[in-house]
Amino acid sequence: MSYKVTEEGNISTVHLDGEIDMDVTEKAKEIIMPLIEAKKEVHLNLKEVQYMDSSGISVLIESHQKATELGTKVILKEISKSVLKVIMMAKLEQILNLD
């Protein structure tokens, strides 16, 4: 997994790339959580994520919940087909913010 973060005003956009599994979830959290804790609105661009498993979905849930707790939000952008399928399998399409 690789990533790039861009900032515009109070919005931080994290572009994730590659496969997100248990082996990289800590790294993903290290990137995303500080942005949420800084009360940024975080956009996760998932266009280049070719694979995500339950560990990756857990990162999305945890990020969403932390953002809600801190009064900000995480929005999932340009979700790849394979990631959307897993989100829907987990029945989270109504819970997470999908754009």
Next chain:
Amino acid sequence: MNVAIKSITEQRDFVVSSSSLKEVRSFSREVFEKVNINQDLKDELVLAIAEAAQNIVKHAYQGEDTDDKMEIKISLEKGLLEIGFFDKGRPVEEKNVRHRKIDDIKPGGLGTFFIQQIMDAVVFKEGEKPWINHLVLTKNLNS
């Protein structure tokens, strides 16, 4: 569904580690490339296999570092797919393996849910020596 190849059996060992999961997926994709099923189903099967392997790392070994190997065996016979997982971790009791309630939104517990959604059957067996656990996932690809 025409699964093209009538019979296939492939197995491989992997170090029990989260860093092996990518290799597990590559192996699974290589095997399913030989089977004439649609890409969506291939992706689902790869996910189910990776989730089961992840469960071995997370639960049978509780994330501990080890040199132990786990074995994954994928067999297809007349459209019936059987995937076996063998490990030497802590004995897994089937009654303790439950996915979380899907309405209970919290991180974790989704892997088993995905496996059950994708496969027809999930059976835990006692492993024959030297294995401790033997998990069998099956799916009829003819239906």
